[in-house]
Amino acid sequence: MPYYYTLKHRDNDSTDSKNEKNRIINNLKKLRDYLKNNIPVSKLDFNLILATWNIREFDSTTFGTRLNESFFYISEIIASFDLVAIQEVNRSMVALERVMKLLGPNWNYVISDTTEGDQGNDERIAYVYNNRKVQFGGLAGEVVLPNAKEKIDDPENPGEKKTIYKPMSQLWRTPLICGFTAGWAKFMLCNVHIQWGESELSRKKEIDHIANFIKSRTEDEKAWARKLILLGDFNISDTNSDSYKMLKEADYTYPVSHKNITTTVGVKKSQYDRIFIRERKDGIKILQGGTIPMFDILFTDADEATYKPLMKKKNGEPAKQYNNWRTHQLSDHQPLWVEFQIDYADEYLENLNK
Numbered sequence: 001m002p003y004y005y006t007l008k009h010r011d012n013d014s015t016d017s018k019n020e021k022n023r024i025i026n027n028l029k030k031l032r033d034y035l036k037n038n039i040p041v042s043k044l045d046f047n048l049i050l051a052t053w054n055i056r057e058f059d060s061t062t063f064g065t066r067l068n069e070s071f072f073y074i075s076e077i078i079a080s081f082d083l084v085a086i087q088e089v090n091r092s093m094v095a096l097e098r099v100m101k102l103l104g105p106n107w108n109y110v111i112s113d114t115t116e117g118d119q120g121n122d123e124r125i126a127y128v129y130n131n132r133k134v135q136f137g138g139l140a141g142e143v144v145l146p147n148a149k150e151k152i153d154d155p156e157n158p159g160e161k162k163t164i165y166k167p168m169s170q171l172w173r174t175p176l177i178c179g180f181t182a183g184w185a186k187f188m189l190c191n192v193h194i195q196w197g198e199s200e201l202s203r204k205k206e207i208d209h210i211a212n213f214i215k216s217r218t219e220d221e222k223a224w225a226r227k228l229i230l231l232g233d234f235n236i237s238d239t240n241s242d243s244y245k246m247l248k249e250a251d252y253t254y255p256v257s258h259k260n261i262t263t264t265v266g267v268k269k270s271q272y273d274r275i276f277i278r279e280r281k282d283g284i285k286i287l288q289g290g291t292i293p294m295f296d297i298l299f300t301d302a303d304e305a306t307y308k309p310l311m312k313k314k315n316g317e318p319a320k321q322y323n324n325w326r327t328h329q330l331s332d333h334q335p336l337w338v339e340f341q342i343d344y345a346d347e348y349l350e351n352l353n354k
Contacts, residue, residue, distance in 0.1 A: 002075040002102040004028070023306070024069045027298055028076060034297050035080045040288065040339045042082050042133060047287065048182045048340045049080070052231040052273055054087040054193070054333040059095030060122075064312035066095065070329040073298050075102040077335060082133045083180065084335070085191040087173075087233050089124040096126060106132050112142055112176040125176040125191045125232075139179030139188065139224045145209050175210055175232075177217075179224045183342030186225045187284075190214055192232035203235060204243040211250045218278050227284055230276040233333065237270030252276040255338050257289035263334045265295060265327060273336045289338035299326035 007021050042049055055074065059065055078084050078099065089096050091114045100107060111126040129136070154162040175192040194206050211230070218228045230252060236243045254276050262269035277284055299307065304322045311325050 002072065002079050003104055004072075007072075020069065024072055027069070028072060031073060031076050031297050034292075035076070038290070038292075039080045039337070042130075044133060045183050046341065046343045048134070048185060048342045049082045049337060050085075050229070050231075050275070050340065051078075051081040051083070051335045051337040052085040052087075052191070052233075052275060053077075053335040054233040054273060054331060056088060056327055056331040056333070058086070058089050058331075059092075060090055066329055067310060071095070071098050071102060073294075073330060075099050077292060077294070078128055079103060079107075079130075081130075081335075081337060082182065083127065083129040083189075085189060085231050086126045086128060087123070087191070087193040089126045091122040091124065093124070096128075100128070103128075106130060108136065110136060110140055110176070110178050112174060115174045123173055123193065125173065125193060127176070127178055127180075127189065127191065129180065134180050134182045137179035137181050137186065137224070139177070141177050143175040143177055143190065143210065143213060145213060177214075184344045184348075185227070185284075185340065185342040187227040187229060188217070188223075188225045190228065190230045190232075192230065192234065194232070194234045194236070196235045204241075204246065207234065207236070207243045208246055211247055211252065214278065215250050227277070227279045229284075230278065231274065233272050234274050235272050236274075237272055247276060250278070252278050255286045255289045257286070257338070258336065261291055263291055263336050265332055265334065266323065271336075273333055275336060275338050285341040287339040287341055289336070291334040291336050294330050294334055295326065299329055 004025075007025055009018060009021060013021070040047060040049055086096075089111065093111070096109065096111070100109060107128060108131050109126050109128045112124050114122055114124055151161045151163055154160045173193045173195075175190050177188060177190045179186070179188050181187075190210070192210060194203055194210075196203075214228055214230055217223050218226070234243070254274060258271070258275065262271050263273040264270045275289075277286075295301075307322065307326070311322070
């Protein structure tokens with residue numbers, strides 16, 4: 001549970017401050033009611049509630065920094081899970097640190113460095129986890145694709161071939177792979193933010209490279225864990241696309257509960273965000289999954305008049321579109337979550353009898 005002590009009314013609070021605190025308190029109560037009724041209860045030795053969330057430009061200055069209240073809502077949503085893979089954390093990390101302060105000492109994070117260059121977009125990738133439930137296993141690394149091996153004619157030995165190694169073009173945003181344990185489960189997560197844009201071919205290349213890299217890791221007998229979960233923002237929505245087919249061909253599966261849902265908000269709704277699972281054996285038992293329809297609860301259509309005076313400017317010009325502005329308060333992506341079973345004691349004992 002995040003810390004709410006700063007919401008306490010004080011004698012010297014201005015009228016505006018009191019109104020803001022009351023609004024935040026009432027919104028938190030609505031949000032908590034939704035989470036209690038729709039997100040599974042986290043049980044220490046039974047389940048793991050994993051989520052992926054692209055938190056839009058967290059926290060750039062496109063529309064100025066987020067409102068104070070937005071950090072309470074983001075923290076409350078994160079606290080409803082055990083482990084969250086986050087994309088679009090800004091280079092400065094100020095926003096992430098604010099959330100961590102609200103979450104309190106029982107929460108930790110692992111974060112990547114920024115990928116330099118315009119394509120990296122000053123973004124980091126992070127994992128935020130409840131350390132009472134999840135333990136960081138010590139494995140952490142940014143995925144660097146190996147050089148490509150190629151056979152060419154050997155000019156010094158006519159008629160013979162020689163092997164050369166060509167540097168691979170790396171992903172726009174370097175994926176972060178980490179190992180965690182929870183209950184009986186030991187698993188690796190690979191958090192990705194695949195390039196956006198109109199080029200399906202370029203996107204497919206990135207997904208192909210990372211999927212095959214991870215596949216080789218799970219087939220390695222010396223791999224840190226047998227289970228690997230590939231998750232994040234894939235920027236693909238069409239399940240008939242070449243990118244999606246390629247993941248299926250590489251033996252990645254995704255929860256049935258994630259079919260026919262969307263994770264992006266706005267006029268065009270898609271499921272860019274995904275949680276894919278690949279394992280060698282000892283199957284991961286998926287219990288349920290879903291999303292959180294944030295704008296049905298917070299920054300709703302009916303709230304536009306309330307927030308109109310608070311809408312900050314974009315590049316010096318007044319923000320005109322409430323629908324766009326509110327995505328810079330929460331996100332233009334909804335959190336995608338899945339619940340796994342992590343208690344395999346019965347199965348283990350059953351196998352001992354064989």
